[in-house]
Amino acid sequence: MAKTAPTRLLDVANAAGVSLRTASRVLNDDPRVAPVTRQRVREAMVGLRFEPDAMARSLRAGTDTAIGFVVESISDPFFADVIDAVELEMSRHGRSVLVTSTRRDSGWERDVIGRMLQRRIAGLLLCPTGEDHSWLDTGRLPIVLVDRPAPGLPADLVEIDDHRAAFEAVAHLITHGHQRIAYVGDTPAIPTSAARLRGYRDALAHYRLEADEYLVNCNCATSQDAAHAVPALIGGSRPPTAILSATTRASLGVVPALHSAGRTDIALVAFGDFPMADALRPAVTVVDHPGHEVGRVAAARLLARLSQPGLPVERIQVPARIIERGSGELRP
Amino acid sequence: MAKTAPTRLLDVANAAGVSLRTASRVLNDDPRVAPVTRQRVREAMVGLRFEPDAMARSLRAGTDTAIGFVVESISDPFFADVIDAVELEMSRHGRSVLVTSTRRDSGWERDVIGRMLQRRIAGLLLCPTGEDHSWLDTGRLPIVLVDRPAPGLPADLVEIDDHRAAFEAVAHLITHGHQRIAYVGDTPAIPTSAARLRGYRDALAHYRLEADEYLVNCNCATSQDAAHAVPALIGGSRPPTAILSATTRASLGVVPALHSAGRTDIALVAFGDFPMADALRPAVTVVDHPGHEVGRVAAARLLARLSQPGLPVERIQVPARIIERGSGELRP
DNA sequence: CCAGGTCTTGCCATCGATGGCATAGCGCGG
DNA sequence: CCGCGCTATGCCATCGATGGCAAGACCTGG
Numbered sequence: 001m002a003k004t005a006p007t008r009l010l011d012v013a014n015a016a017g018v019s020l021r022t023a024s025r026v027l028n029d030d031p032r033v034a035p036v037t038r039q040r041v042r043e044a045m046v047g048l049r050f051e052p053d054a055m056a057r058s059l060r061a062g063t064d065t066a067i068g069f070v071v072e073s074i075s076d077p078f079f080a081d082v083i084d085a086v087e088l089e090m091s092r093h094g095r096s097v098l099v100t101s102t103r104r105d106s107g108w109e110r111d112v113i114g115r116m117l118q119r120r121i122a123g124l125l126l127c128p129t130g131e132d133h134s135w136l137d138t139g140r141l142p143i144v145l146v147d148r149p150a151p152g153l154p155a156d157l158v159e160i161d162d163h164r165a166a167f168e169a170v171a172h173l174i175t176h177g178h179q180r181i182a183y184v185g186d187t188p189a190i191p192t193s194a195a196r197l198r199g200y201r202d203a204l205a206h207y208r209l210e211a212d213e214y215l216v217n218c219n220c221a222t223s224q225d226a227a228h229a230v231p232a233l234i235g236g237s238r239p240p241t242a243i244l245s246a247t248t249r250a251s252l253g254v255v256p257a258l259h260s261a262g263r264t265d266i267a268l269v270a271f272g273d274f275p276m277a278d279a280l281r282p283a284v285t286v287v288d289h290p291g292h293e294v295g296r297v298a299a300a301r302l303l304a305r306l307s308q309p310g311l312p313v314e315r316i317q318v319p320a321r322i323i324e325r326g327s328g329e330l331r332p
Numbered sequence: 333m334a335k336t337a338p339t340r341l342l343d344v345a346n347a348a349g350v351s352l353r354t355a356s357r358v359l360n361d362d363p364r365v366a367p368v369t370r371q372r373v374r375e376a377m378v379g380l381r382f383e384p385d386a387m388a389r390s391l392r393a394g395t396d397t398a399i400g401f402v403v404e405s406i407s408d409p410f411f412a413d414v415i416d417a418v419e420l421e422m423s424r425h426g427r428s429v430l431v432t433s434t435r436r437d438s439g440w441e442r443d444v445i446g447r448m449l450q451r452r453i454a455g456l457l458l459c460p461t462g463e464d465h466s467w468l469d470t471g472r473l474p475i476v477l478v479d480r481p482a483p484g485l486p487a488d489l490v491e492i493d494d495h496r497a498a499f500e501a502v503a504h505l506i507t508h509g510h511q512r513i514a515y516v517g518d519t520p521a522i523p524t525s526a527a528r529l530r531g532y533r534d535a536l537a538h539y540r541l542e543a544d545e546y547l548v549n550c551n552c553a554t555s556q557d558a559a560h561a562v563p564a565l566i567g568g569s570r571p572p573t574a575i576l577s578a579t580t581r582a583s584l585g586v587v588p589a590l591h592s593a594g595r596t597d598i599a600l601v602a603f604g605d606f607p608m609a610d611a612l613r614p615a616v617t618v619v620d621h622p623g624h625e626v627g628r629v630a631a632a633r634l635l636a637r638l639s640q641p642g643l644p645v646e647r648i649q650v651p652a653r654i655i656e657r658g659s660g661e662l663r664p
Numbered sequence: 665c666c667a668g669g670t671c672t673t674g675c676c677a678t679c680g681a682t683g684g685c686a687t688a689g690c691g692c693g694g
Numbered sequence: 695c696c697g698c699g700c701t702a703t704g705c706c707a708t709c710g711a712t713g714g715c716a717a718g719a720c721c722t723g724g
């Protein structure tokens with residue numbers, strides 16, 4: 001409960017009988033300090049429980065050591081994973097992370113990013129929400145984009161290789177004998193969704209299968225949409241024998257819909273793992289979103305850029321892998 | 333790409349033809365500035381795109397405006413929810429949030445908290461990992477504990493009312509006709525688990541039901557443990573007709589175990605909601621962990637303490653509610 | 665024994681913004 | 695017409711740490 005004022009470097013200097021400057025040199029491991037002096041100062045630091053004031057250092061340095069991370073939603077399981085990995089990687093390098101979410105509101109996004117800029121953060125990890133981000137292109141702040149590109153903002157991008165993941169998911173179904181494979185996903189206006197849809201089409205083309213547009217539903221922004229899409233698909237004249245559910249939200253609609261229609265014989269591969277995927281019958285084969293890996297790579301990239309500001313802008317794709325659990329291995 | 337140095341308040345003052353001090357007054361809405369002067373300064377600020385340097389202000393003020401939030405794991409769905417709510421509440425009040433996780437390592441916890449203290453954060457939200465936290469009791473830093481108490485650290489605590497939630501879950505099963513109700517959970521060494529176990533026992537006592545210790549398994553730290561516990565419970569001579577699964581991890585073992593044993597006739601109430609709870613047959617009745625509400629209340633409490641440092645230490649319990657989906661409403 | 669160099673240490677200014685006090689300018693009553 | 699009081703503004707010090715430069719101590723070789 002004792003409200004003692006925090007110890008300053010000046011107090012340490014006085015206690016050790018040296019000047020402020022010398023104490024500062026000890027703190028920064030400057031070699032130009034006599035070993036005995038260094039020892040005395042070190043002891044004073046320990047004795048007084050000195051902790052350097054990060055604000056003062058940052059002010060002097062002109063930049064904070066912390067980095068900012070802006071996502072759409074913190075409670076989204078994928079981003080929670082990404083944040084976890086980013087925080088681990090940054091903590092290992094002694095950097096703190098300011099986390100904030102945009103709530104899909106580009107005005108709000110500008111506000112929170114503005115607040116981070118005022119703090120002179122060292123760098124920014126950004127999963128962009130708004131449309132045009134060219135206002136961020138100051139050349140002053142190192143930025144690494146996460147999971148999606150930002151229009152008007154040339155910066156590193158770390159993303160899942162959605163095209164390849166979708167391609168492989170479809171190939172997986174095809175090698176298990178399926179020829180009529182449906183696609184349920186979100187609008188191609190979202191680059192991520194567009195890449196998945198291309199992967200789906202490219203796989204069909206690659207295996208010379210008919211691409212029936214009737215089997216493609218890419219208007220499912222919500223779980224409800226996806227749930228409604230299923231009866232329409234399987235009730236058709238030439239129904240699919242397998243489904244690729246291209247977003248986690250879609251899966252949350254597709255899975256219950258298949259169960260309540262009693263059509264668990266239809267093969268399913270779903271984008272995005274979820275806790276109970278194992279508990280369902282059949283257990284759901286998923287394309288795992290490697291959130292942890294995306295976060296680790298993005299953090300590493302930002303750290304690299306911080307130490308070498310001249311790095312060329314890169315687009316880094318993290319592979320996703322299929323977790324086979326049963327539903328994706330069903331035969332028609 | 334233009335690497336222009338950020339505008340300082342001094343630049344604004346020069347552009348407006350006033351002194352630095354006057355510009356500062358305008359920035360802080362000090363009434364002692366003539367309206368015309370204020371107008372001129374404001375225009376200069378907008379014209380030069382001035383953004384105040386938060387570091388410098390914090391240095392002067394002696395404390396950062398940001399707050400810290402230390403959790404065990406960011407990717408835990410419950411904490412992800414809590415963080416989301418905290419960040420929203422703090423953003424609304426113009427404060428940033430430094431998030432970090434302890435990874436259940438009390439040495440690491442000290443490191444990351446130490447880093448936050450060096451930043452002179454305004455306050456701390458803490459879900460403690462280590463044993464003794466009395467070293468944090470400086471009286472200098474406002475602290476609100478989240479979800480669990482910290483030994484040796486008198487501070488506000490915001491938690492779920494686990495006792496009541498467990499009591500109500502058991503009462504829910506009892507009113508649906510069950511008399512033999514099993515408990516599957518983690519060790520009572522964890523205060524949260526202990527409260528749930530007490531709630532379970534108190535409910536049985538309240539309804540004058542036999543408390544059969546054979547039906548209580550509180551050694552399930554992992555999903556595997558819980559999965560193994562189920563066959564032992566339901567294979568006994570007087571098996572339960574209902575199960576209370578007291579942690580999310582336990583549920584991830586209990587649910588598949590019931591399904592693969594073909595005993596979905598056994599009623600189940602599970603602590604902690606999960607995405608597919610709806611998709612299972614029967615859909616799983618859960619006691620929702622109100623992570624969002626916990627976060628909102630904790631953030632509000634910290635904000636209150638920041639504006640009124642003298643507030644007495646309180647223990648705030650957030651109620652959890654039962655989401656009925658089917659499995660908890662089965663009759664014996 | 666001294667000049668020249670190295671090693672160690674200290675003083676002062678600085679980062680950007682704000683608090684305390686001083687002061688210039690103005691209006692108004694005596 | 696003078697002085698008091700109020701408003702509007704400016705100068706300087708300050709927060710805590712670090713960079714540049716200078717100066718003192720000490721050592722070595724000539």
